[in-house]
Amino acid sequence: MANKILFPENFLWGAATASYQIEGSWNKHGKGESIWDRFVHTPGNILNNDTGDVANDHYRLWKKDIGLMKRIGLQAYRFSVSWPRILPAGRGKVNQKGLDFYSRLVNGLLEAGITPFITLYHWDLPQALEDEGGWTVRSTAEAFADYANVVSRALGDRVRSWITHNEPAVAAWLGYEMGVHAPGHRDLSKATRVAHHLLLSHGQAVPVIRRNSPNAEVGITLNIGWNVPASNSAADMKLTRENDGKWFRWFADPLYGRGYPSDITKYFTELGGLPNGFDFVQAGDMDVVAAPTDFIGLNYYSRNLHRSNAPDNDPQIDFQHPKTPEYWTEMGWENYPEGLTGVLARVYFHYGPRKLYITENGASYSTPPDENGNVPDELRINYLRTHFAAMHRAIQAGVPLAGYFVWSLLDNFEWSFGYSQRFGIVWVDYETQKRILKDSAKWYKGVIKKNGF
Numbered sequence: 001m002a003n004k005i006l007f008p009e010n011f012l013w014g015a016a017t018a019s020y021q022i023e024g025s026w027n028k029h030g031k032g033e034s035i036w037d038r039f040v041h042t043p044g045n046i047l048n049n050d051t052g053d054v055a056n057d058h059y060r061l062w063k064k065d066i067g068l069m070k071r072i073g074l075q076a077y078r079f080s081v082s083w084p085r086i087l088p089a090g091r092g093k094v095n096q097k098g099l100d101f102y103s104r105l106v107n108g109l110l111e112a113g114i115t116p117f118i119t120l121y122h123w124d125l126p127q128a129l130e131d132e133g134g135w136t137v138r139s140t141a142e143a144f145a146d147y148a149n150v151v152s153r154a155l156g157d158r159v160r161s162w163i164t165h166n167e168p169a170v171a172a173w174l175g176y177e178m179g180v181h182a183p184g185h186r187d188l189s190k191a192t193r194v195a196h197h198l199l200l201s202h203g204q205a206v207p208v209i210r211r212n213s214p215n216a217e218v219g220i221t222l223n224i225g226w227n228v229p230a231s232n233s234a235a236d237m238k239l240t241r242e243n244d245g246k247w248f249r250w251f252a253d254p255l256y257g258r259g260y261p262s263d264i265t266k267y268f269t270e271l272g273g274l275p276n277g278f279d280f281v282q283a284g285d286m287d288v289v290a291a292p293t294d295f296i297g298l299n300y301y302s303r304n305l306h307r308s309n310a311p312d313n314d315p316q317i318d319f320q321h322p323k324t325p326e327y328w329t330e331m332g333w334e335n336y337p338e339g340l341t342g343v344l345a346r347v348y349f350h351y352g353p354r355k356l357y358i359t360e361n362g363a364s365y366s367t368p369p370d371e372n373g374n375v376p377d378e379l380r381i382n383y384l385r386t387h388f389a390a391m392h393r394a395i396q397a398g399v400p401l402a403g404y405f406v407w408s409l410l411d412n413f414e415w416s417f418g419y420s421q422r423f424g425i426v427w428v429d430y431e432t433q434k435r436i437l438k439d440s441a442k443w444y445k446g447v448i449k450k451n452g453f
C-alpha cells in the first residue's frame with residue numbers, strides 16, 4: 001500500500017469559481033454591462049453562441065451553493081466580484097444591490113465556517129470603461145484602485161484574503177492580442193500596454209486593500225505552465241524561453257522588482273509589440289507594481305511542450321504519452337502532475353514569495369451522471385490525486401504552500417468554449433440547474449477530512 005500523504009496543519013482546502021462563469025443575472029438589479037456580456041452577445045465569438053446570461057444562476061442560488069460547499073467540507077472558497085455589478089459605469093455611482101449580494105455571500109460563507117478569498121478582477125471589465133479604451137489606457141488602472149477601495153471598504157472587515165487579478169497574462173494576450181477573449185482585440189502593441197496597466201492597477205490596489213482591511217493578506221494570481229522544449233535543439237529552447245517569458249516572466253519579474261525581462265522586450269520589439277518602446281511606463285511605476293505582497297497565487301493545469309517544427313502546429317504530436325483521457329483532458333491539456341512540483345519549486349526558489357497558494361488546478365472531463373444518478377469521474381480523481389502528491393513533494397522540499405483551490409466548484413461557462421467543457425467537482429444540469437456531487441467531490445471530502453490521503 002502506498003504511504004500516507006499528510007499535509008501541514010492549517011493547510012487550506014478550497015474550491016474556486018469566477019463571477020462571469022457562474023452568476024448569470026447579467027443585467028439584473030442594476031448590474032452594468034461587462035466586456036464579456038458584449039463579447040458573448042456577438043455571434044460567432046463563443047462555441048455554440050453560448051452565453052453567461054444565466055450560467056449557473058448562482059446569483060440566485062448562492063445559498064444552495066454554500067450548502068454544497070458544506071457538504072464537501074470545503075475550508076475556503078475563492079470567488080470573484082463582478083466589477084460592473086458594483087460600479088455599473090466602471091467608476092462613480094455604487095450599485096448598493098451588487099455590494100449587498102457579495103456581503104450576503106460572505107456572511108453565508110463565514111456562518112458555514114468557510115474562509116472567503118476574493119478575486120477583484122477575473123476579466124469582467126465594465127463595458128463603459130472599455131468604451132474609453134479599456135486596459136489600454138492608464139485611467140482604467142486608476143478606476144480599478146477606486147473599485148478596490150469600494151469593495152474592500154464594504155467587505156474588508158470580514159474578508160481577510162484578497163487577490164487583485166486573476167491571470168493578467170490571459171486577460172492581456174487572449175483579450176487584446178489574440179482576440180479570442182473579450183474584448184476581442186488583435187494587436188500586440190495594445191496588449192503590452194494592457195499588461196502594464198493591469199500590473200500597475202494591482203500595485204495601486206494593494207495599499208488600498210491593506211488600508212481598508214487591516215491584517216488582510218493580499219496577493220495576485222498568475223497562470224503558469226510547465227514549459228519545456230521538446231528537444232535540445234536551439235530552436236526549441238528559444239521557443240520555450242519566449243513562451244515562458246511572454247506568459248510568466250513578463251508578469252512575475254516586475255511584480256518581484258526585476259522590471260520587464262530584457263529578452264522578451266527584444267522579442268516583443270521585433271514583433272512590433274513595443275512600437276514606441278515603454279512610452280506607457282511613467283516614472284515610479286515599476287516601484288508601484290512591485291508593492292510587497294503576502295502571497296502569490298498560481299494556477300497550474302498542464303505541461304507546455306515547445307516544438308519549433310511541430311507538424312500541423314501540434315507540439316504534442318508523438319510525444320511521451322498516448323492520446324488517452326488519462327493523459328489528456330478534454331481541453332487537450334496534458335495531465336502532467338510533475339510540473340506542479342516543478343512550478344512551485346521554481347517560483348519559490350527563484351522569486352521568494354512569502355507564501356504560495358494553488359489558486360486553480362483541475363481537469364475538464366465531461367463524464368455524465370449514470371443511471372443511479374452518480375457521476376463516476378475517476379479520471380478527475382486520478383488527476384487530483386496525482387497533483388496533490390506533487391504539491392506534497394514541493395512542500396517537503398521547503399515550499400511554503402498554504403492552500404489549494406480546485407477549479408472548479410461547479411461545471412460552468414468555460415469562456416470561448418461555452419458549456420462544452422466541464423471542470424466542476426459538482427455536475428450542473430444547465431436546463432434544470434440541478435447540481436450533483438461528482439465522485440471527485442466525495443473523494444475530495446475525504447481528503448479534506450483526513451488532511452491527506
Ligand code: IFM
Nearest residue numbers: 018167299360407414423
Ligand atoms: O475557467 C478558467 C478560469 O477562468 C481561469 N483559469 C483557467 C480555467 C480553465 O480554463
